[in-house]
Amino acid sequence: SLDLLKRQGYRVEDHHLTTRAEVDAFKEQHDVQTTPQTFIGGQRIGGYDDLRRHFGKTVRDKTATTYRPVIALFAMAAAMALATSWAAFGQLITVAAAEWFVAFAMCLLALQKLKDVESFATMFLNYDLLAQRWVRYGYVYPFAEGLAGVLMVAGALMWLSIPVALFIGTIGAVSVYKAVYIDKREIKCACVGGDSNVPLGF
Numbered sequence: 001s002l003d004l005l006k007r008q009g010y011r012v013e014d015h016h017l018t019t020r021a022e023v024d025a026f027k028e029q030h031d032v033q034t035t036p037q038t039f040i041g042g043q044r045i046g047g048y049d050d051l052r053r054h055f056g057k058t059v060r061d062k063t064a065t066t067y068r069p070v071i072a073l074f075a076m077a078a079a080m081a082l083a084t085s086w087a088a089f090g091q092l093i094t095v096a097a098a099e100w101f102v103a104f105a106m107c108l109l110a111l112q113k114l115k116d117v118e119s120f121a122t123m124f125l126n127y128d129l130l131a132q133r134w135v136r137y138g139y140v141y142p143f144a145e146g147l148a149g150v151l152m153v154a155g156a157l158m159w160l161s162i163p164v165a166l167f168i169g170t171i172g173a174v175s176v177y178k179a180v181y182i183d184k185r186e187i188k189c190a191c192v193g194g195d196s197n198v199p200l201g202f
Helices: 002-007 020-030 048-054 068-089 095-114 117-124 129-133 137-154 158-182
Strands: 038-040 043-046
Touching: 002 048, 038 048, 043 048, 068 095, 095 117, 095 137, 117 137, 129 137, 129 158, 137 158
Parallel strands: none
Antiparallel strands: 038 043
Protein backbone atom coordinates (compact mmCIF):
# COMPACT_ATOMS: atom_id res chain seq x y z
CA SER A 1 0.00 0.00 0.00
CA LEU A 2 2.80 2.39 0.91
CA ASP A 3 4.57 1.82 -2.41
CA LEU A 4 1.31 2.21 -4.37
CA LEU A 5 0.51 5.49 -2.64
CA LYS A 6 3.96 6.87 -3.36
CA ARG A 7 3.70 5.82 -7.01
CA GLN A 8 0.42 7.71 -7.19
CA GLY A 9 2.17 10.86 -5.97
CA TYR A 10 0.92 10.87 -2.38
CA ARG A 11 2.96 12.02 0.58
CA VAL A 12 2.44 9.34 3.19
CA GLU A 13 2.24 9.68 6.95
CA ASP A 14 2.90 6.15 8.17
CA HIS A 15 1.63 5.21 11.64
CA HIS A 16 3.23 2.03 12.95
CA LEU A 17 1.38 -0.31 15.30
CA THR A 18 4.15 -1.76 17.42
CA THR A 19 2.31 -4.11 19.77
CA ARG A 20 -0.43 -6.72 19.50
CA ALA A 21 -2.57 -4.61 21.84
CA GLU A 22 -2.30 -1.63 19.49
CA VAL A 23 -3.21 -3.78 16.49
CA ASP A 24 -6.24 -5.26 18.26
CA ALA A 25 -7.40 -1.85 19.46
CA PHE A 26 -7.06 -0.41 15.95
CA LYS A 27 -9.07 -3.26 14.43
CA GLU A 28 -11.81 -2.85 17.01
CA GLN A 29 -11.93 0.93 16.64
CA HIS A 30 -12.30 0.81 12.85
CA ASP A 31 -14.18 -2.51 12.68
CA VAL A 32 -11.66 -4.12 10.30
CA GLN A 33 -10.12 -7.59 10.12
CA THR A 34 -6.69 -6.74 8.73
CA THR A 35 -3.94 -4.15 8.84
CA PRO A 36 -2.56 -1.97 7.37
CA GLN A 37 -5.47 0.29 6.50
CA THR A 38 -5.18 3.37 4.29
CA PHE A 39 -6.84 6.72 4.99
CA ILE A 40 -6.93 9.53 2.42
CA GLY A 41 -8.12 12.94 3.56
CA GLY A 42 -9.42 11.43 6.78
CA GLN A 43 -11.56 8.87 4.95
CA ARG A 44 -10.76 5.19 5.37
CA ILE A 45 -10.15 3.53 2.00
CA GLY A 46 -9.30 0.06 3.29
CA GLY A 47 -6.62 -2.51 2.61
CA TYR A 48 -4.41 -2.99 -0.43
CA ASP A 49 -7.13 -4.35 -2.72
CA ASP A 50 -9.48 -1.54 -1.71
CA LEU A 51 -6.73 0.96 -2.43
CA ARG A 52 -6.19 -0.48 -5.91
CA ARG A 53 -9.92 -0.20 -6.61
CA HIS A 54 -9.86 3.38 -5.34
CA PHE A 55 -7.23 4.22 -7.95
CA GLY A 56 -9.13 2.38 -10.69
CA LYS A 57 -6.65 -0.47 -10.92
CA THR A 58 -7.55 -4.10 -11.48
CA VAL A 59 -7.77 -6.44 -8.52
CA ARG A 60 -7.11 -10.12 -9.07
CA ASP A 61 -10.07 -12.37 -8.34
CA LYS A 62 -8.55 -15.06 -6.14
CA THR A 63 -11.39 -17.46 -6.97
CA ALA A 64 -11.16 -17.07 -10.75
CA THR A 65 -9.68 -19.89 -12.80
CA THR A 66 -6.32 -19.30 -14.45
CA TYR A 67 -3.69 -21.20 -16.41
CA ARG A 68 -0.89 -19.09 -14.91
CA PRO A 69 0.47 -21.77 -12.52
CA VAL A 70 0.69 -24.33 -15.34
CA ILE A 71 2.33 -21.87 -17.73
CA ALA A 72 4.87 -20.85 -15.07
CA LEU A 73 5.67 -24.46 -14.22
CA PHE A 74 6.23 -25.57 -17.80
CA ALA A 75 8.23 -22.42 -18.57
CA MET A 76 10.51 -23.20 -15.62
CA ALA A 77 10.85 -26.83 -16.73
CA ALA A 78 11.81 -25.65 -20.22
CA ALA A 79 14.36 -23.20 -18.84
CA MET A 80 15.88 -25.90 -16.64
CA ALA A 81 16.05 -28.35 -19.55
CA LEU A 82 17.76 -25.80 -21.81
CA ALA A 83 20.20 -24.83 -19.07
CA THR A 84 21.05 -28.48 -18.41
CA SER A 85 21.54 -29.12 -22.12
CA TRP A 86 23.89 -26.13 -22.34
CA ALA A 87 25.86 -27.34 -19.32
CA ALA A 88 26.14 -30.88 -20.67
CA PHE A 89 26.62 -30.30 -24.41
CA GLY A 90 27.28 -26.60 -24.92
CA GLN A 91 24.05 -26.41 -26.97
CA LEU A 92 20.55 -25.34 -26.03
CA ILE A 93 18.54 -27.37 -28.54
CA THR A 94 19.23 -31.08 -28.22
CA VAL A 95 17.22 -34.29 -28.05
CA ALA A 96 18.27 -34.59 -24.42
CA ALA A 97 16.80 -31.14 -23.73
CA ALA A 98 13.39 -32.34 -24.89
CA GLU A 99 13.68 -35.44 -22.71
CA TRP A 100 14.78 -33.39 -19.71
CA PHE A 101 11.90 -30.99 -20.25
CA VAL A 102 9.40 -33.83 -19.87
CA ALA A 103 11.27 -35.22 -16.87
CA PHE A 104 11.65 -31.88 -15.09
CA ALA A 105 8.00 -31.04 -15.74
CA MET A 106 6.94 -34.34 -14.19
CA CYS A 107 9.10 -33.70 -11.13
CA LEU A 108 7.72 -30.18 -10.69
CA LEU A 109 4.14 -31.36 -11.15
CA ALA A 110 4.71 -34.13 -8.60
CA LEU A 111 6.19 -31.62 -6.15
CA GLN A 112 3.06 -29.46 -6.36
CA LYS A 113 0.88 -32.47 -5.60
CA LEU A 114 3.10 -33.71 -2.77
CA LYS A 115 2.70 -30.42 -0.89
CA ASP A 116 -0.76 -31.66 0.12
CA VAL A 117 -1.46 -35.19 -1.08
CA GLU A 118 -4.81 -35.34 0.71
CA SER A 119 -6.09 -32.23 -1.03
CA PHE A 120 -4.80 -33.43 -4.40
CA ALA A 121 -6.38 -36.87 -4.02
CA THR A 122 -9.74 -35.31 -3.17
CA MET A 123 -9.74 -33.05 -6.23
CA PHE A 124 -8.32 -35.82 -8.43
CA LEU A 125 -11.23 -38.05 -7.47
CA ASN A 126 -13.61 -35.65 -9.21
CA TYR A 127 -12.54 -36.70 -12.69
CA ASP A 128 -9.88 -39.42 -12.82
CA LEU A 129 -11.43 -42.69 -13.96
CA LEU A 130 -9.02 -44.98 -12.14
CA ALA A 131 -9.12 -42.98 -8.90
CA GLN A 132 -12.91 -43.27 -8.94
CA ARG A 133 -12.56 -47.06 -9.00
CA TRP A 134 -9.53 -47.27 -6.69
CA VAL A 135 -9.32 -44.27 -4.35
CA ARG A 136 -5.76 -45.06 -3.24
CA TYR A 137 -4.56 -44.32 -6.77
CA GLY A 138 -4.93 -40.63 -6.00
CA TYR A 139 -2.39 -41.04 -3.19
CA VAL A 140 -0.02 -43.19 -5.25
CA TYR A 141 -0.11 -40.94 -8.33
CA PRO A 142 2.17 -38.09 -7.11
CA PHE A 143 4.84 -40.53 -5.96
CA ALA A 144 4.68 -42.50 -9.21
CA GLU A 145 4.90 -39.29 -11.23
CA GLY A 146 7.86 -38.05 -9.20
CA LEU A 147 9.66 -41.38 -9.39
CA ALA A 148 9.22 -41.59 -13.16
CA GLY A 149 10.48 -38.02 -13.54
CA VAL A 150 13.59 -38.56 -11.43
CA LEU A 151 14.45 -41.79 -13.24
CA MET A 152 14.02 -40.04 -16.60
CA VAL A 153 16.36 -37.24 -15.51
CA ALA A 154 18.95 -39.85 -14.54
CA GLY A 155 18.35 -41.93 -17.65
CA ALA A 156 18.11 -44.93 -15.34
CA LEU A 157 15.66 -47.84 -15.19
CA MET A 158 13.92 -46.67 -18.34
CA TRP A 159 12.11 -50.00 -18.48
CA LEU A 160 10.28 -48.79 -15.36
CA SER A 161 10.00 -45.02 -15.80
CA ILE A 162 8.60 -45.04 -19.35
CA PRO A 163 5.75 -47.51 -18.68
CA VAL A 164 4.82 -45.66 -15.47
CA ALA A 165 4.78 -42.31 -17.28
CA LEU A 166 2.75 -43.71 -20.17
CA PHE A 167 0.31 -45.43 -17.81
CA ILE A 168 -0.51 -42.41 -15.67
CA GLY A 169 -0.38 -40.08 -18.67
CA THR A 170 -2.78 -42.15 -20.76
CA ILE A 171 -5.30 -42.62 -17.98
CA GLY A 172 -5.07 -38.92 -17.17
CA ALA A 173 -5.62 -37.86 -20.78
CA VAL A 174 -8.63 -40.16 -21.22
CA SER A 175 -10.10 -38.97 -17.91
CA VAL A 176 -9.74 -35.30 -18.82
CA TYR A 177 -11.20 -35.85 -22.30
CA LYS A 178 -14.23 -37.63 -20.87
CA ALA A 179 -14.85 -35.06 -18.14
CA VAL A 180 -14.43 -31.99 -20.34
CA TYR A 181 -15.52 -32.96 -23.83
CA ILE A 182 -18.01 -35.79 -23.24
CA ASP A 183 -19.54 -35.00 -19.84
CA LYS A 184 -19.12 -31.22 -20.42
CA ARG A 185 -18.09 -30.66 -16.81
CA GLU A 186 -16.49 -27.43 -15.61
CA ILE A 187 -14.16 -28.48 -12.83
CA LYS A 188 -10.69 -27.60 -11.62
CA CYS A 189 -7.60 -29.55 -12.55
CA ALA A 190 -5.49 -31.16 -9.83
CA CYS A 191 -2.38 -31.15 -12.05
CA VAL A 192 -0.59 -28.52 -9.95
CA GLY A 193 -2.04 -29.59 -6.62
CA GLY A 194 -5.35 -29.66 -4.85
CA ASP A 195 -5.49 -25.96 -3.96
CA SER A 196 -5.18 -24.55 -7.48
CA ASN A 197 -7.70 -22.69 -9.64
CA VAL A 198 -6.49 -24.20 -12.91
CA PRO A 199 -9.43 -25.22 -15.11
CA LEU A 200 -9.56 -28.78 -16.40
CA GLY A 201 -8.95 -28.85 -20.16
CA PHE A 202 -8.76 -25.92 -22.56
